[in-house]
Amino acid sequence: SAVISQKPSRDICQRGTSLTIQCQVDSQVTMMFWYRQQPGQSLTLIATANQGSEATYESGFVIDKFPISRPNLTFSTLTVSNMSPEDSSIYLCSVGDRVNSYNEQFFGPGTRLTVL
Amino acid sequence: AQSVTQLDSHVSVSEGTPVLLRCNYSSSYSPSLFWYVQHPNKGLQLLLKYTSAATLVKGINGFEAEFKKSETSFHLTKPSAHMSDAAEYFCVVSETAGTALIFGKGTTLSVSS
Incomplete structure:
Protein backbone atom coordinates (compact mmCIF):
# COMPACT_ATOMS: atom_id res chain seq x y z
CA SER A 1 0.00 0.00 0.00
CA ALA A 2 1.08 3.58 -0.61
CA VAL A 3 2.03 5.89 2.23
CA ILE A 4 0.80 9.42 1.74
CA SER A 5 1.70 12.53 3.66
CA GLN A 6 0.12 15.97 3.49
CA LYS A 7 1.37 19.37 4.54
CA PRO A 8 0.19 21.30 6.41
CA SER A 9 -1.90 19.06 8.64
CA ARG A 10 -4.02 22.05 9.61
CA ASP A 11 -4.09 25.79 9.16
CA ILE A 12 -6.12 28.82 10.08
CA CYS A 13 -6.23 31.44 7.35
CA GLN A 14 -7.69 34.87 6.77
CA ARG A 15 -10.38 35.59 4.23
CA GLY A 16 -9.00 36.53 0.81
CA THR A 17 -5.68 34.72 1.18
CA SER A 18 -4.54 31.50 -0.52
CA LEU A 19 -3.17 28.25 0.85
CA THR A 20 -1.20 25.57 -0.98
CA ILE A 21 -1.53 22.01 0.25
CA GLN A 22 1.14 19.46 -0.58
CA CYS A 23 0.65 15.74 -1.10
CA GLN A 24 3.66 13.41 -1.14
CA VAL A 25 3.55 9.69 -1.94
CA ASP A 26 6.24 7.15 -1.15
CA SER A 27 5.92 5.46 -4.55
CA GLN A 28 5.27 6.48 -8.13
CA VAL A 29 1.58 6.67 -9.01
CA THR A 30 -0.13 7.78 -12.18
CA MET A 31 -3.42 8.93 -10.75
CA MET A 32 -3.93 11.28 -7.83
CA PHE A 33 -7.21 12.70 -6.61
CA TRP A 34 -8.17 15.67 -4.46
CA TYR A 35 -11.27 15.56 -2.26
CA ARG A 36 -13.01 18.02 0.02
CA GLN A 37 -14.88 17.08 3.19
CA GLN A 38 -16.95 19.94 4.54
CA PRO A 39 -17.82 19.91 8.25
CA GLY A 40 -20.09 16.98 9.06
CA GLN A 41 -20.32 15.99 5.41
CA SER A 42 -19.07 13.24 3.14
CA LEU A 43 -16.21 13.50 0.69
CA THR A 44 -16.62 15.25 -2.63
CA LEU A 45 -14.15 14.92 -5.48
CA ILE A 46 -12.55 18.20 -6.53
CA ALA A 47 -10.32 17.01 -9.37
CA THR A 48 -8.23 14.23 -10.81
CA ALA A 49 -4.55 15.01 -11.30
CA ASN A 50 -2.58 12.86 -13.71
CA GLN A 51 1.07 13.48 -14.28
CA GLY A 52 1.76 15.06 -17.65
CA SER A 53 -1.72 16.41 -18.28
CA GLU A 54 -4.04 19.11 -17.03
CA ALA A 55 -6.14 18.29 -14.00
CA THR A 56 -9.75 17.33 -14.64
CA TYR A 57 -12.23 19.20 -12.44
CA GLU A 58 -15.61 18.03 -11.26
CA SER A 59 -18.76 20.06 -11.66
CA GLY A 60 -18.76 22.98 -9.26
CA PHE A 61 -14.98 23.25 -9.03
CA VAL A 62 -12.85 25.47 -11.25
CA ILE A 63 -9.15 25.82 -11.91
CA ASP A 64 -9.04 29.49 -10.92
CA LYS A 65 -10.27 28.64 -7.43
CA PHE A 66 -8.44 25.32 -6.99
CA PRO A 67 -5.30 25.26 -9.15
CA ILE A 68 -3.48 21.94 -9.06
CA SER A 69 0.08 21.04 -9.94
CA ARG A 70 1.41 17.56 -10.65
CA PRO A 71 5.12 17.97 -11.44
CA ASN A 72 6.07 14.30 -11.04
CA LEU A 73 4.75 10.87 -10.15
CA THR A 74 5.10 11.25 -6.38
CA PHE A 75 3.89 14.79 -5.69
CA SER A 76 0.96 17.12 -6.17
CA THR A 77 -0.27 20.41 -4.78
CA LEU A 78 -3.74 21.89 -4.41
CA THR A 79 -4.13 25.63 -3.88
CA VAL A 80 -7.27 27.08 -2.34
CA SER A 81 -7.39 30.62 -3.71
CA ASN A 82 -9.08 33.75 -2.43
CA MET A 83 -10.45 31.88 0.52
CA SER A 84 -13.76 32.50 2.24
CA PRO A 85 -15.23 30.87 5.37
CA GLU A 86 -17.16 28.48 3.09
CA ASP A 87 -13.82 26.93 2.12
CA SER A 88 -13.33 25.68 5.68
CA SER A 89 -13.02 21.93 5.16
CA ILE A 90 -10.73 18.96 5.31
CA TYR A 91 -8.85 18.52 2.05
CA LEU A 92 -7.60 15.03 1.24
CA CYS A 93 -5.49 13.61 -1.50
CA SER A 94 -5.66 10.01 -2.58
CA VAL A 95 -3.78 7.79 -4.98
CA GLY A 96 -4.71 4.78 -7.02
CA ASP A 97 -3.04 1.48 -6.22
CA ARG A 98 -1.12 0.28 -9.26
CA VAL A 99 -0.94 -3.31 -8.01
CA ASN A 100 -4.70 -3.59 -7.91
CA SER A 101 -5.15 -1.85 -11.25
CA TYR A 102 -6.05 1.35 -9.46
CA ASN A 103 -9.18 -0.24 -8.00
CA GLU A 104 -8.13 0.64 -4.49
CA GLN A 105 -7.34 4.13 -3.31
CA PHE A 106 -5.27 5.19 -0.36
CA PHE A 107 -5.88 8.47 1.38
CA GLY A 108 -3.62 10.96 2.98
CA PRO A 109 -4.33 12.13 6.55
CA GLY A 110 -5.99 15.31 5.31
CA THR A 111 -5.43 19.03 5.79
CA ARG A 112 -7.90 20.72 8.11
CA LEU A 113 -8.46 24.28 6.90
CA THR A 114 -10.29 26.96 8.85
CA VAL A 115 -10.95 30.30 7.17
CA LEU A 116 -11.82 33.25 9.38
CA ALA B 1 -24.61 7.71 -13.38
CA GLN B 2 -23.38 5.99 -10.30
CA SER B 3 -24.52 6.84 -6.79
CA VAL B 4 -24.54 5.47 -3.29
CA THR B 5 -27.24 5.71 -0.63
CA GLN B 6 -26.49 4.95 2.98
CA LEU B 7 -29.86 4.27 4.50
CA ASP B 8 -29.04 5.29 8.07
CA SER B 9 -27.26 8.46 9.08
CA SER B 26 -26.76 2.61 -8.44
CA SER B 27 -24.42 1.86 -11.30
CA SER B 28 -24.68 1.26 -15.02
CA TYR B 29 -21.88 -1.27 -15.04
CA SER B 30 -20.38 -3.85 -12.72
CA PRO B 31 -19.13 -1.60 -9.98
CA SER B 32 -16.37 -1.86 -7.46
CA LEU B 33 -17.69 -1.25 -3.96
CA PHE B 34 -15.84 -0.28 -0.82
CA TRP B 35 -16.39 0.49 2.82
CA TYR B 36 -14.11 3.06 4.44
CA VAL B 37 -13.97 4.01 8.10
CA GLN B 38 -12.99 7.38 9.54
CA HIS B 39 -12.24 7.64 13.23
CA PRO B 40 -12.47 11.09 14.84
CA ASN B 41 -9.59 13.32 13.75
CA LYS B 42 -8.00 10.48 11.82
CA GLY B 43 -7.64 9.60 8.17
CA LEU B 44 -9.73 7.27 6.05
CA GLN B 45 -9.04 3.56 6.28
CA LEU B 46 -10.21 0.92 3.84
CA LEU B 47 -12.28 -1.75 5.61
CA LEU B 48 -13.02 -3.99 2.65
CA LYS B 49 -13.67 -4.00 -1.07
CA TYR B 50 -15.70 -5.90 -3.64
CA ALA B 65 -20.10 -7.22 3.51
CA GLU B 66 -22.20 -9.08 0.99
CA PHE B 67 -22.69 -7.88 -2.57
CA LYS B 68 -26.27 -8.57 -3.72
CA LYS B 69 -26.74 -7.56 -7.31
CA SER B 70 -30.47 -8.30 -7.36
CA GLU B 71 -30.98 -5.91 -4.45
CA THR B 72 -28.21 -3.48 -5.48
CA SER B 73 -27.01 -3.63 -1.90
CA PHE B 74 -23.67 -3.87 -0.13
CA HIS B 75 -24.49 -3.91 3.58
CA LEU B 76 -21.70 -3.95 6.17
CA THR B 77 -21.97 -6.30 9.15
CA LYS B 78 -20.05 -7.37 12.21
CA PRO B 79 -21.19 -10.09 14.62
CA SER B 80 -20.14 -8.32 17.80
CA ALA B 81 -19.51 -4.61 18.20
CA HIS B 82 -16.54 -3.26 20.11
CA MET B 83 -16.20 0.17 21.64
CA SER B 84 -13.36 0.92 19.24
CA ASP B 85 -15.75 0.48 16.29
CA THR B 96 -14.13 1.82 -13.55
CA ALA B 97 -10.67 1.12 -12.24
CA GLY B 98 -8.78 4.34 -12.05
CA THR B 99 -11.79 6.58 -11.81
CA ALA B 100 -12.67 8.60 -8.79
CA LEU B 101 -14.65 7.25 -5.87
CA ILE B 102 -18.24 8.29 -5.19
CA PHE B 103 -18.90 8.49 -1.46
CA GLY B 104 -22.16 7.97 0.38
CA LYS B 105 -23.14 10.53 3.01
CA GLY B 106 -21.81 8.35 5.80
CA THR B 107 -23.22 6.50 8.81
CA THR B 108 -22.15 7.37 12.32
CA LEU B 109 -21.82 4.25 14.45
CA SER B 110 -22.11 4.71 18.20
CA VAL B 111 -21.27 1.86 20.57
CA SER B 112 -22.40 1.96 24.19
CA SER B 113 -21.15 -0.17 27.06
Missing part, protein backbone atom coordinates in the same frame (compact mmCIF):
# COMPACT_ATOMS: atom_id res chain seq x y z
CA HIS B 10 -26.77 7.18 12.64
CA VAL B 11 -26.72 3.66 14.12
CA SER B 12 -26.43 2.96 17.83
CA VAL B 13 -25.60 -0.47 19.25
CA SER B 14 -24.47 -1.95 22.53
CA GLU B 15 -21.07 -3.49 22.88
CA GLY B 16 -21.19 -7.19 21.97
CA THR B 17 -24.29 -6.91 19.77
CA PRO B 18 -24.34 -7.20 15.96
CA VAL B 19 -23.72 -4.27 13.66
CA LEU B 20 -25.58 -3.65 10.40
CA LEU B 21 -24.83 -0.60 8.25
CA ARG B 22 -26.95 -0.46 5.10
CA CYS B 23 -25.85 0.68 1.67
CA ASN B 24 -27.57 0.66 -1.72
CA TYR B 25 -25.85 1.61 -4.93
CA THR B 51 -14.31 -6.12 -7.17
CA SER B 52 -16.40 -8.85 -8.89
CA ALA B 53 -14.79 -11.80 -7.15
CA ALA B 54 -16.54 -13.49 -4.20
CA THR B 55 -19.81 -11.80 -3.25
CA LEU B 56 -19.11 -12.16 0.48
CA VAL B 57 -16.16 -9.99 1.32
CA LYS B 58 -14.25 -10.14 4.57
CA GLY B 59 -12.41 -7.10 5.80
CA ILE B 60 -10.37 -5.95 8.72
CA ASN B 61 -11.47 -5.90 12.37
CA GLY B 62 -14.12 -8.60 11.87
CA PHE B 63 -16.23 -6.67 9.38
CA GLU B 64 -17.73 -8.24 6.29
CA ALA B 86 -17.36 3.82 17.03
CA ALA B 87 -16.61 5.94 13.96
CA GLU B 88 -17.98 7.28 10.68
CA TYR B 89 -18.45 4.68 7.94
CA PHE B 90 -18.63 5.46 4.24
CA CYS B 91 -19.97 3.23 1.50
CA VAL B 92 -18.19 4.00 -1.76
CA VAL B 93 -18.64 3.03 -5.41
CA SER B 94 -16.33 3.18 -8.39
CA GLU B 95 -17.47 2.16 -11.85
Whole structure:
Protein backbone atom coordinates (compact mmCIF):
# COMPACT_ATOMS: atom_id res chain seq x y z
CA SER A 1 0.00 0.00 0.00
CA ALA A 2 1.08 3.58 -0.61
CA VAL A 3 2.03 5.89 2.23
CA ILE A 4 0.80 9.42 1.74
CA SER A 5 1.70 12.53 3.66
CA GLN A 6 0.12 15.97 3.49
CA LYS A 7 1.37 19.37 4.54
CA PRO A 8 0.19 21.30 6.41
CA SER A 9 -1.90 19.06 8.64
CA ARG A 10 -4.02 22.05 9.61
CA ASP A 11 -4.09 25.79 9.16
CA ILE A 12 -6.12 28.82 10.08
CA CYS A 13 -6.23 31.44 7.35
CA GLN A 14 -7.69 34.87 6.77
CA ARG A 15 -10.38 35.59 4.23
CA GLY A 16 -9.00 36.53 0.81
CA THR A 17 -5.68 34.72 1.18
CA SER A 18 -4.54 31.50 -0.52
CA LEU A 19 -3.17 28.25 0.85
CA THR A 20 -1.20 25.57 -0.98
CA ILE A 21 -1.53 22.01 0.25
CA GLN A 22 1.14 19.46 -0.58
CA CYS A 23 0.65 15.74 -1.10
CA GLN A 24 3.66 13.41 -1.14
CA VAL A 25 3.55 9.69 -1.94
CA ASP A 26 6.24 7.15 -1.15
CA SER A 27 5.92 5.46 -4.55
CA GLN A 28 5.27 6.48 -8.13
CA VAL A 29 1.58 6.67 -9.01
CA THR A 30 -0.13 7.78 -12.18
CA MET A 31 -3.42 8.93 -10.75
CA MET A 32 -3.93 11.28 -7.83
CA PHE A 33 -7.21 12.70 -6.61
CA TRP A 34 -8.17 15.67 -4.46
CA TYR A 35 -11.27 15.56 -2.26
CA ARG A 36 -13.01 18.02 0.02
CA GLN A 37 -14.88 17.08 3.19
CA GLN A 38 -16.95 19.94 4.54
CA PRO A 39 -17.82 19.91 8.25
CA GLY A 40 -20.09 16.98 9.06
CA GLN A 41 -20.32 15.99 5.41
CA SER A 42 -19.07 13.24 3.14
CA LEU A 43 -16.21 13.50 0.69
CA THR A 44 -16.62 15.25 -2.63
CA LEU A 45 -14.15 14.92 -5.48
CA ILE A 46 -12.55 18.20 -6.53
CA ALA A 47 -10.32 17.01 -9.37
CA THR A 48 -8.23 14.23 -10.81
CA ALA A 49 -4.55 15.01 -11.30
CA ASN A 50 -2.58 12.86 -13.71
CA GLN A 51 1.07 13.48 -14.28
CA GLY A 52 1.76 15.06 -17.65
CA SER A 53 -1.72 16.41 -18.28
CA GLU A 54 -4.04 19.11 -17.03
CA ALA A 55 -6.14 18.29 -14.00
CA THR A 56 -9.75 17.33 -14.64
CA TYR A 57 -12.23 19.20 -12.44
CA GLU A 58 -15.61 18.03 -11.26
CA SER A 59 -18.76 20.06 -11.66
CA GLY A 60 -18.76 22.98 -9.26
CA PHE A 61 -14.98 23.25 -9.03
CA VAL A 62 -12.85 25.47 -11.25
CA ILE A 63 -9.15 25.82 -11.91
CA ASP A 64 -9.04 29.49 -10.92
CA LYS A 65 -10.27 28.64 -7.43
CA PHE A 66 -8.44 25.32 -6.99
CA PRO A 67 -5.30 25.26 -9.15
CA ILE A 68 -3.48 21.94 -9.06
CA SER A 69 0.08 21.04 -9.94
CA ARG A 70 1.41 17.56 -10.65
CA PRO A 71 5.12 17.97 -11.44
CA ASN A 72 6.07 14.30 -11.04
CA LEU A 73 4.75 10.87 -10.15
CA THR A 74 5.10 11.25 -6.38
CA PHE A 75 3.89 14.79 -5.69
CA SER A 76 0.96 17.12 -6.17
CA THR A 77 -0.27 20.41 -4.78
CA LEU A 78 -3.74 21.89 -4.41
CA THR A 79 -4.13 25.63 -3.88
CA VAL A 80 -7.27 27.08 -2.34
CA SER A 81 -7.39 30.62 -3.71
CA ASN A 82 -9.08 33.75 -2.43
CA MET A 83 -10.45 31.88 0.52
CA SER A 84 -13.76 32.50 2.24
CA PRO A 85 -15.23 30.87 5.37
CA GLU A 86 -17.16 28.48 3.09
CA ASP A 87 -13.82 26.93 2.12
CA SER A 88 -13.33 25.68 5.68
CA SER A 89 -13.02 21.93 5.16
CA ILE A 90 -10.73 18.96 5.31
CA TYR A 91 -8.85 18.52 2.05
CA LEU A 92 -7.60 15.03 1.24
CA CYS A 93 -5.49 13.61 -1.50
CA SER A 94 -5.66 10.01 -2.58
CA VAL A 95 -3.78 7.79 -4.98
CA GLY A 96 -4.71 4.78 -7.02
CA ASP A 97 -3.04 1.48 -6.22
CA ARG A 98 -1.12 0.28 -9.26
CA VAL A 99 -0.94 -3.31 -8.01
CA ASN A 100 -4.70 -3.59 -7.91
CA SER A 101 -5.15 -1.85 -11.25
CA TYR A 102 -6.05 1.35 -9.46
CA ASN A 103 -9.18 -0.24 -8.00
CA GLU A 104 -8.13 0.64 -4.49
CA GLN A 105 -7.34 4.13 -3.31
CA PHE A 106 -5.27 5.19 -0.36
CA PHE A 107 -5.88 8.47 1.38
CA GLY A 108 -3.62 10.96 2.98
CA PRO A 109 -4.33 12.13 6.55
CA GLY A 110 -5.99 15.31 5.31
CA THR A 111 -5.43 19.03 5.79
CA ARG A 112 -7.90 20.72 8.11
CA LEU A 113 -8.46 24.28 6.90
CA THR A 114 -10.29 26.96 8.85
CA VAL A 115 -10.95 30.30 7.17
CA LEU A 116 -11.82 33.25 9.38
CA ALA B 1 -24.61 7.71 -13.38
CA GLN B 2 -23.38 5.99 -10.30
CA SER B 3 -24.52 6.84 -6.79
CA VAL B 4 -24.54 5.47 -3.29
CA THR B 5 -27.24 5.71 -0.63
CA GLN B 6 -26.49 4.95 2.98
CA LEU B 7 -29.86 4.27 4.50
CA ASP B 8 -29.04 5.29 8.07
CA SER B 9 -27.26 8.46 9.08
CA HIS B 10 -26.77 7.18 12.64
CA VAL B 11 -26.72 3.66 14.12
CA SER B 12 -26.43 2.96 17.83
CA VAL B 13 -25.60 -0.47 19.25
CA SER B 14 -24.47 -1.95 22.53
CA GLU B 15 -21.07 -3.49 22.88
CA GLY B 16 -21.19 -7.19 21.97
CA THR B 17 -24.29 -6.91 19.77
CA PRO B 18 -24.34 -7.20 15.96
CA VAL B 19 -23.72 -4.27 13.66
CA LEU B 20 -25.58 -3.65 10.40
CA LEU B 21 -24.83 -0.60 8.25
CA ARG B 22 -26.95 -0.46 5.10
CA CYS B 23 -25.85 0.68 1.67
CA ASN B 24 -27.57 0.66 -1.72
CA TYR B 25 -25.85 1.61 -4.93
CA SER B 26 -26.76 2.61 -8.44
CA SER B 27 -24.42 1.86 -11.30
CA SER B 28 -24.68 1.26 -15.02
CA TYR B 29 -21.88 -1.27 -15.04
CA SER B 30 -20.38 -3.85 -12.72
CA PRO B 31 -19.13 -1.60 -9.98
CA SER B 32 -16.37 -1.86 -7.46
CA LEU B 33 -17.69 -1.25 -3.96
CA PHE B 34 -15.84 -0.28 -0.82
CA TRP B 35 -16.39 0.49 2.82
CA TYR B 36 -14.11 3.06 4.44
CA VAL B 37 -13.97 4.01 8.10
CA GLN B 38 -12.99 7.38 9.54
CA HIS B 39 -12.24 7.64 13.23
CA PRO B 40 -12.47 11.09 14.84
CA ASN B 41 -9.59 13.32 13.75
CA LYS B 42 -8.00 10.48 11.82
CA GLY B 43 -7.64 9.60 8.17
CA LEU B 44 -9.73 7.27 6.05
CA GLN B 45 -9.04 3.56 6.28
CA LEU B 46 -10.21 0.92 3.84
CA LEU B 47 -12.28 -1.75 5.61
CA LEU B 48 -13.02 -3.99 2.65
CA LYS B 49 -13.67 -4.00 -1.07
CA TYR B 50 -15.70 -5.90 -3.64
CA THR B 51 -14.31 -6.12 -7.17
CA SER B 52 -16.40 -8.85 -8.89
CA ALA B 53 -14.79 -11.80 -7.15
CA ALA B 54 -16.54 -13.49 -4.20
CA THR B 55 -19.81 -11.80 -3.25
CA LEU B 56 -19.11 -12.16 0.48
CA VAL B 57 -16.16 -9.99 1.32
CA LYS B 58 -14.25 -10.14 4.57
CA GLY B 59 -12.41 -7.10 5.80
CA ILE B 60 -10.37 -5.95 8.72
CA ASN B 61 -11.47 -5.90 12.37
CA GLY B 62 -14.12 -8.60 11.87
CA PHE B 63 -16.23 -6.67 9.38
CA GLU B 64 -17.73 -8.24 6.29
CA ALA B 65 -20.10 -7.22 3.51
CA GLU B 66 -22.20 -9.08 0.99
CA PHE B 67 -22.69 -7.88 -2.57
CA LYS B 68 -26.27 -8.57 -3.72
CA LYS B 69 -26.74 -7.56 -7.31
CA SER B 70 -30.47 -8.30 -7.36
CA GLU B 71 -30.98 -5.91 -4.45
CA THR B 72 -28.21 -3.48 -5.48
CA SER B 73 -27.01 -3.63 -1.90
CA PHE B 74 -23.67 -3.87 -0.13
CA HIS B 75 -24.49 -3.91 3.58
CA LEU B 76 -21.70 -3.95 6.17
CA THR B 77 -21.97 -6.30 9.15
CA LYS B 78 -20.05 -7.37 12.21
CA PRO B 79 -21.19 -10.09 14.62
CA SER B 80 -20.14 -8.32 17.80
CA ALA B 81 -19.51 -4.61 18.20
CA HIS B 82 -16.54 -3.26 20.11
CA MET B 83 -16.20 0.17 21.64
CA SER B 84 -13.36 0.92 19.24
CA ASP B 85 -15.75 0.48 16.29
CA ALA B 86 -17.36 3.82 17.03
CA ALA B 87 -16.61 5.94 13.96
CA GLU B 88 -17.98 7.28 10.68
CA TYR B 89 -18.45 4.68 7.94
CA PHE B 90 -18.63 5.46 4.24
CA CYS B 91 -19.97 3.23 1.50
CA VAL B 92 -18.19 4.00 -1.76
CA VAL B 93 -18.64 3.03 -5.41
CA SER B 94 -16.33 3.18 -8.39
CA GLU B 95 -17.47 2.16 -11.85
CA THR B 96 -14.13 1.82 -13.55
CA ALA B 97 -10.67 1.12 -12.24
CA GLY B 98 -8.78 4.34 -12.05
CA THR B 99 -11.79 6.58 -11.81
CA ALA B 100 -12.67 8.60 -8.79
CA LEU B 101 -14.65 7.25 -5.87
CA ILE B 102 -18.24 8.29 -5.19
CA PHE B 103 -18.90 8.49 -1.46
CA GLY B 104 -22.16 7.97 0.38
CA LYS B 105 -23.14 10.53 3.01
CA GLY B 106 -21.81 8.35 5.80
CA THR B 107 -23.22 6.50 8.81
CA THR B 108 -22.15 7.37 12.32
CA LEU B 109 -21.82 4.25 14.45
CA SER B 110 -22.11 4.71 18.20
CA VAL B 111 -21.27 1.86 20.57
CA SER B 112 -22.40 1.96 24.19
CA SER B 113 -21.15 -0.17 27.06
